Amino acid sequence: MAQEVTVGVGGAAGDGIDKTGDTFARAYARLGLHMYAYNSYQSVIRGGHIWLRIRAAEEKVYSPGDQLNAMIALNQDTIDQHAAEVNEHGVIIYNGDKLHVDESVFKPGVRAVPIPIKDLMKTVADRYGVRLDTVMQNTVLLGALIWLLQLDLETLNKMYEEIFARKGQAVISQNVDLALAGYEYAKANHPAMDYRWTYSRKSRPVLTGNETIGIGALMAGCRFYSAYPMTPASSLLHFMASHAAEYGVCVKQAEDELAVVNMAIGAGHVGVRAMCGTSGGGYALMTEAIGMAGMAEVPVVILEVQRGGPSTGLPTKTEQGDLNQVFGASQGEYPRMIVAPADLVDTYNTTVEAFQMAEKYQLPVTIISDLLLSEHNETADPEAFDFNVTIDRGELAEPNENGNGEYKRYLVTESGISPRSLPGDAGNMFVGASDEHDERSILISDVYTDPLMRIKMMQKRMRKLEGLLRNLPAPTLHGPADADITFISWGSTQGVIWDAIALLAQEGIKTNNLQIKYLVPFHTDEVATILNSCKLKVLVEQNFTGQLGRHIRAETGISPDATILKYDGEPMEPLYIVNHVKEILNGTSRNGR
Amino acid sequence: MAQVETVAEPRVELPVELFKGMVEPDWCPGCGDFGVLRALQGATAKLGIQPKDVLVVSGIGCSSNLPGFFNAYGFHSIHGRAIAVATGAALGNHGLHVVVTGGDGDGYGIGVGHFIHAMRRNLNLTYLVMDNQIYGLTTGQASPTTEIGHKTKSTPNGNIEMPLNPLALALVSGATFVARAFSGEAKHMTDVIAQAIQHKGFSLVDVFSPCVTYNKINSYAWFKERVYKLEEGEYEKTDFHGALQKAYEWGAQIPLGVVYQIDRPTYEDGDLALKQGPLAKLPLGLTAEQGAELIREFM
Numbered sequence: 001m002a003q004e005v006t007v008g009v010g011g012a013a014g015d016g017i018d019k020t021g022d023t024f025a026r027a028y029a030r031l032g033l034h035m036y037a038y039n040s041y042q043s044v045i046r047g048g049h050i051w052l053r054i055r056a057a058e059e060k061v062y063s064p065g066d067q068l069n070a071m072i073a074l075n076q077d078t079i080d081q082h083a084a085e086v087n088e089h090g091v092i093i094y095n096g097d098k099l100h101v102d103e104s105v106f107k108p109g110v111r112a113v114p115i116p117i118k119d120l121m122k123t124v125a126d127r128y129g130v131r132l133d134t135v136m137q138n139t140v141l142l143g144a145l146i147w148l149l150q151l152d153l154e155t156l157n158k159m160y161e162e163i164f165a166r167k168g169q170a171v172i173s174q175n176v177d178l179a180l181a182g183y184e185y186a187k188a189n190h191p192a193m194d195y196r197w198t199y200s201r202k203s204r205p206v207l208t209g210n211e212t213i214g215i216g217a218l219m220a221g222c223r224f225y226s227a228y229p230m231t232p233a234s235s236l237l238h239f240m241a242s243h244a245a246e247y248g249v250c251v252k253q254a255e256d257e258l259a260v261v262n263m264a265i266g267a268g269h270v271g272v273r274a275m276c277g278t279s280g281g282g283y284a285l286m287t288e289a290i291g292m293a294g295m296a297e298v299p300v301v302i303l304e305v306q307r308g309g310p311s312t313g314l315p316t317k318t319e320q321g322d323l324n325q326v327f328g329a330s331q332g333e334y335p336r337m338i339v340a341p342a343d344l345v346d347t348y349n350t351t352v353e354a355f356q357m358a359e360k361y362q363l364p365v366t367i368i369s370d371l372l373l374s375e376h377n378e379t380a381d382p383e384a385f386d387f388n389v390t391i392d393r394g395e396l397a398e399p400n401e402n403g404n405g406e407y408k409r410y411l412v413t414e415s416g417i418s419p420r421s422l423p424g425d426a427g428n429m430f431v432g433a434s435d436e437h438d439e440r441s442i443l444i445s446d447v448y449t450d451p452l453m454r455i456k457m458m459q460k461r462m463r464k465l466e467g468l469l470r471n472l473p474a475p476t477l478h479g480p481a482d483a484d485i486t487f488i489s490w491g492s493t494q495g496v497i498w499d500a501i502a503l504l505a506q507e508g509i510k511t512n513n514l515q516i517k518y519l520v521p522f523h524t525d526e527v528a529t530i531l532n533s534c535k536l537k538v539l540v541e542q543n544f545t546g547q548l549g550r551h552i553r554a555e556t557g558i559s560p561d562a563t564i565l566k567y568d569g570e571p572m573e574p575l576y577i578v579n580h581v582k583e584i585l586n587g588t589s590r591n592g593r
Numbered sequence: 594m595a596q597v598e599t600v601a602e603p604r605v606e607l608p609v610e611l612f613k614g615m616v617e618p619d620w621c622p623g624c625g626d627f628g629v630l631r632a633l634q635g636a637t638a639k640l641g642i643q644p645k646d647v648l649v650v651s652g653i654g655c656s657s658n659l660p661g662f663f664n665a666y667g668f669h670s671i672h673g674r675a676i677a678v679a680t681g682a683a684l685g686n687h688g689l690h691v692v693v694t695g696g697d698g699d700g701y702g703i704g705v706g707h708f709i710h711a712m713r714r715n716l717n718l719t720y721l722v723m724d725n726q727i728y729g730l731t732t733g734q735a736s737p738t739t740e741i742g743h744k745t746k747s748t749p750n751g752n753i754e755m756p757l758n759p760l761a762l763a764l765v766s767g768a769t770f771v772a773r774a775f776s777g778e779a780k781h782m783t784d785v786i787a788q789a790i791q792h793k794g795f796s797l798v799d800v801f802s803p804c805v806t807y808n809k810i811n812s813y814a815w816f817k818e819r820v821y822k823l824e825e826g827e828y829e830k831t832d833f834h835g836a837l838q839k840a841y842e843w844g845a846q847i848p849l850g851v852v853y854q855i856d857r858p859t860y861e862d863g864d865l866a867l868k869q870g871p872l873a874k875l876p877l878g879l880t881a882e883q884g885a886e887l888i889r890e891f892m
C-alpha cells in the first residue's frame with residue numbers, strides 16, 4: 001500500500017511553525033511526495049495557538065485526512081490539546097527539558113520522544129562559538145522527526161543550503177548540524193517507525209490557492225489589483241504586492257472595500273485588466289458597485305475568500321457561508337459570472353478564465369473561494385498549469401479619427417456584446433452610465449424615460465449570459481456512473497469528498513461526486529439531467545443551511561435526499577463524510593447537521 | 594515650501610463647442626451647475642486638450658450629471674464613489690486628464706473617505722465640487738455644508754450640525770492645490786479650473802454653485818455681496834498656515850481663487866508599476882517561460 005504520514009506541529013505564534021512546516025513540505029515535495037498542509041489557529045488559547053497539520057503521501061491526497069501519526073510539540077498547550085489524538089504507534093516529539101507528557105491519555109503504542117534540546121543545542125553552539133536562537137530548536141526536533149519517519153536527511157540539508165544561502169556558510173552548517181544532532185539523538189534512543197518510502201523524485205511546487213490565483217492573474221495580464229486587508233484574502237495582496245514592480249502591476253491598498261472595488265472598476269473602464277480581493281465582510285461593502293459594473297458593462301474580477309460568518313464571525317476559520325450573499329449582491333438584475341474553483345490548479349484556470357470572460361462579456365466576475373482553499377499549502381503537478389494563455393480582449397471598437405458622435409457604446413447586438421472603446425481612443429467618446437441608458441449611453445432614467453428602450457437594453461445585457469453559458473463546460477460526475485450515492489458540492493469540499501469516495505469504495509460503498517463550478521450562469525438542463533439519474537443525492541457543504549442545495553432547487557426543482565453540513569470552522573475530514581454516509585444508509589440520519 | 598513653477602507650454606486653443614455634449618443639460622433654469630459646465634469647457638478648450646484625452650468621472654446628484662453634457666470620455670458612477678472610480682482610471686491610464694465632478698453630498702458626505710485619501714496620496718486628479726450646500730437631486734435635504742439654522746426638508750426646525758469646511762479639510766488632508774470659485778464669476782472660474790487641470794497632483798476646486806430651487810439662502814445675490822478675489826490683492830498661496838486662515842474666512846468676506854498650491858511628488862510618480870507608461874497601453878499577459886518561473890518560486 002502507498003505510504004503516507006500526517007505530522008502535526010503545534011506551538012505559539014512566533015514559534016516559527018510556518019517556516020518549519022514549509023521547510024519540511026518543500027524538502028520532501030522535491031523527493032516526489034505529495035503534500036497537503038493546513039494551518040489552524042486556535043485563537044481560544046492565549047498567545048495564539050497554531051496547529052499545523054502536514055499530510056505527506058506517495059500518492060495524491062486531496063484533503064488534510066483523518067490521521068495524526070507524529071507530532072512536534074513546541075509548547076505544553078500542544079501536548080495537552082493534541083496528545084490524545086495521535087494515532088496508535090505514533091510519536092510525540094518535544095523539548096524534554098521543558099515540556100512533559102501524560103502517557104495515560106495516549107492511544108496504544110504511542111511513544112513519547114523527549115529531546116534534550118539544551119544539551120544538543122549547546123554542543124552545536126560551542127562548536128561555532130555562537131549563541132543560537134531558541135527557535136532553532138525546531139531544526140533539532142525536525143531532525144528527530146526525519147529519523148523516526150525514516151525520511152532522507154540529506155534532502156533537508158540541501159534545503160537549508162538554499163534557504164540560508166544568503167546568510168552564509170556558518171548559518172547553513174549550524175542548521176545542518178542541529179538537524180543531525182536531533183536525528184542522531186533519536187536514532188540512538190528511539191527505534192524508527194515502520195515507514196519505507198519510495199521516492200518518485202518528481203519535484204513539485206508547494207503553494208496556496210491565493211498564490212495560484214495570483215499566478216493566474218499575472219498570466220492573464222492583470223495590471224491592477226486593489227484590496228483592503230482582510231483574512232483570508234490578504235495573502236493575495238501580499239503576493240501581488242511582492243510581484244508588482246517586476247510584472248508591472250499597480251497594486252493599491254485602498255481606504256476601504258468601497259474604494260477597492262470602485263478603483264478596480266475605474267481601471268477596467270480605461271482598459272486595464274483589473275481585479276480586487278476580499279472576504280465576506282468586504283464583499284458586502286462592494287455590492288452596490290458590482291451592480292454598477294453589470295449596468296455600465298465594465299469588466300472586473302472580484303475574489304471573495306470566505307471565512308466563518310456571520311459578521312466578523314470566525315476570522316481565521318473556514319466556511320462556505322457566503323454563496324447567498326454573492327447571489328444577492330446589488331440591487332436589480334444584471335449579468336455577472338459567479339464561479340467557484342475546487343483545487344489549486346482549478347483556482348489558476350478559473351482566474352485566467354475569469355479575466356477572459358470579464359472582458360469578452362463585459363461584466364463582473366466573482367470568484368468565490370474559502371479559507372481552506374486559499375490558505376492551505378499543497379503540492380501540484382507543474383505541468384498541470386497551462387501557461388500558454390492567449391489573451392482574448394473581446395470585441396473592441398476601432399478608433400475613428402473622424403468619429404462624430406455616432407459611436408454606440410451600448411449597441412444592441414444579437415450576442416448582447418457591444419464593441420468597447422477605451423478612453424484615449426480617437427472619436428469614440430462615451431460616458432459609462434450606472435443609470436439606465438440608450439445605445440449611445442444617453443440616460444433614459446427619468447426625464448427621458450423610454451420604456452421600450454429600457455426593455456431593449458435590459459434584454460441586451462442579459463442576453464450576454466446565454467453566450468457566456470455556452471462558453472463554460474457543463475459539470476460531469478466524478479467517480480462510477482452507477483454509484484449508489486452522489487455527493488453534490490461546490491468549492492473546496494471537492495477534495496475531502498474525493499478522499500471519502502476512496503475510503504467508501506474500500507468498504508464496498510460506491511459513491512460519486514457532482515461538483516458545481518459555475519454558479520451563475522447555471523447549467524440548469526445538464527445538472528437536472530445528471531441529478532435525475534442519481535440514486536441517493538447527498539448535499540455536502542461547509543455551512544448551516546445548504547446554500548448550494550437551495551440554488552439547485554431554485555434552478556432545477558430538484559432537492560437533495562440528505563445533507564452533510566458542517567459549520568464549526570474546521571475543514572471536513574474524510575471520516576466525517578464516511579460516518580455520515582453510514583448513518584444515512586442506516587436511516588439514522590437524513591441530515592448531517 | 595517650494596514656489597510652484599509653471600512652465601508655459603505652447604498650446605493650440607480649441608473651440609469651446611468641441612466640448613459640447615450630445616445632450617442639453619436638464620438642470621433647472623438658473624442652476625449654478627451651468628456655469629461650471631461652461632467653465633470646464635472653456636478651460637479644456639483654452640488648454641488645448643483633446644476630448645479623447647479627457648475622462649470626466651462623477652457620482653450621483655444634479656451636479657454629477659455633468660459628464661453627460663460634456664464631450665469627452667466619462668463615467669457617471671454611483672453616489673459617493675466618483676473619486677474611487679477616478680483613482681482606478683487615473684492609475685490605469687495616467688496619460689488621461691481625469692476630472693472628477695460632483696456635489697457636496699457626493700464628495701463631502703457619502704464619499705468623504707475617498708476624498709481625504711485621494712488628497713493625501715496626491716493623485717493627479719482635478720476635483721470640481723458643485724457646492725450648493727444642499728441635496729439637490731433628492732429635493733432639498735441638508736448636506737454636509739448646510740449652515741447651522743438652515744431649514745431644509747430634513748431639518749424643518751433648522752440644521753443643528755456644524756458644516757464641514759471643505760477647504761480646511763483639503764489643506765489638512767494634504768491637497769497640493771486648493772481653490773474656490775463661484776458660478777457668478779465665469780471667467781475667474783475658467784481660469785481657476787484651467788490652473789487646477791494644469792496642476793500636477795490633486796487639485797480641489799470648491800465651487801459656489803447655487804441651487805436656485807432648494808437653497809433659497811445661499812443664492813447668487815448672497816454670494817455676490819460677500820466674495821472677493823485673492824488674485825486682486827497680495828496673497829502668498831504657498832503658505833500653509835496663511836491658507837488655513839483664509840479657509841476659515843466666512844461671513845462678510847469670502848475669498849475666491851487659489852488658496853493654496855505647492856509642489857509635491859504625485860502618487861503616480863512613486864508607483865514603480867507606472868514607470869513603463871500607462872498600464873492600459875502595455876502588452877498583456879506573460880510568456881509560458883515566465884509562468885514556469887513563477888511556479889519555480891514555490892519549489
Ligand SMILES: Cc1ncc(C[n+]2csc(CCOP(=O)(O)OP(=O)(O)O)c2C)c(N)n1
Binds near residue numbers: 656699
Ligand atoms: C447609495 C445611495 N444613497 C442615496 C442616494 C440618493 N441620492 C442621490 S443624489 C443624492 C444627494 C445629492 O446631493 P449632492 O451630491 O450635493 O448633489 P446635488 O444634487 O446637490 O448636485 C442622494 C442622497 C443614492 N443614489 N445612492
Ligand code: SF4
Binds near residue numbers: 624625655806807
Ligand atoms: S435642483 Fe438645484 S442643483 Fe438640481 S438642477 Fe435644480 S437648481 Fe440645480
Ligand SMILES: [Mg+2]
Binds near residue numbers: 698724726729
Ligand atoms: Mg449639493
